[in-house]
């Protein structure tokens with residue numbers, strides 16, 4: 088029996104067409120980056136879903152903790168002055 | 184965490200699901216939610232993987248190149264579905280290896296339908312038409328489920344399924360309009376797959392203890408009996424177009440309920456197959472375990488090669 092050195096997990100990002108950003112499509116296991124790309128092609132782009140693939144080993148991703156969402160995202164909620172509608176202008180002003 | 188705090192979190196959690204918020208992997212979730220999802224998603228993944236076996240068996244004997252490429256593509260899709268689902272389950276903290284282990288030791292279940300044999304080419308038609316047809320009904324209901332990774336996998340899967348059913352129905356159509364022997368073959372396949380397909384929706388509602396909890400978490404949007412009724416109502420007219428007879432003497436249109444009444448399902452048979460005594464349970468598991476064990480050296484070699492390559496790269500970098 089093998090000594091259970093498992094293929095690591097990779098995250099797959101696919102650009103569906105030029106002009107669009109890469110989007111997270113899912114994950115898969117592969118021994119190395121090259122194999123991860125080949126597997127991603129077979130698993131996630133069997134129907135012309137992409138023109139470009141990125142793979143990154145999952146362990147290299149640092150994610151924010153949803154328990155800290157308060158500190159992270161709430162401060163933006165009361166900054167209404169970052170939005171154009173905050174500013175009062177007369178209706179006659181056009182193109183602004 | 185105190186009991187009080189957990190209760191509080193649970194209430195917030197249920198409220199989120201109620202207002203159609205999705206739950207994502209790192210969010211707090213009740214342990215029961217996690218375990219139920221691990222079980223359901225991994226069993227769903229196992230069904231996709233084991234489901235490749237009855238059809239894979241016919242790829243080399245497909246009657247034409249057109250049929251062969253279609254069947255090959257379908258079976259490959261099912262493998263893909265298994266992979267989407269395994270990775271969705273992994274986000275809940277179970278490893279791929281643990282899931283394989285559970286499958287191979289018989290601890291985890293998979294859909295009973297795959298424990299029936301595919302005896303003739305017409306079975307490829309009946310499986311695509313009925314088995315994928317039933318799976319689609321179950322899966323469409325899951326596209327709106329509360330766990331984000333599961334819902335996303337379901338959306339992707341549903342997009343791919345409709346060709347599966349259409350290619351199966353096309354096979355049936357061809358046979359049903361062919362020579363008398365071909366039509367008999369199609370009828371025989373329908374006869375064998377009809378009842379097991381109805382069982383795919385699970386036990387009757389009054390014998391399905393988890394329904395209430397599953398409805399709450401949107402793991403179910405409709406009950407087993409509702410989905411089964413939907414399947415029957417949409418499939419009977421399709422059988423009529425084929426000119427084939429559904430093997431149920433009690434099947435008849437009920438004007439009042441605007442649906443078909445149907446005969447009693449043999450639940451003893453269902454439980455026998457679930458418990459491992461179906462016609463192919465042992466054969467299916469043997470094929471899976473063999474594939475896994477015989478592939479071990481390939482997985483090890485790929486890992487050793489990857490390690491060696493990265494070592495070499497590190498040395499060159501120094």
Ligand SMILES: [Fe+2]
Pocket residue numbers: 231260261264340344
């Ligand atoms: Fe599938």
Ligand SMILES: [Fe+2]
Pocket residue numbers: 261315318344347
């Ligand atoms: Fe399918």
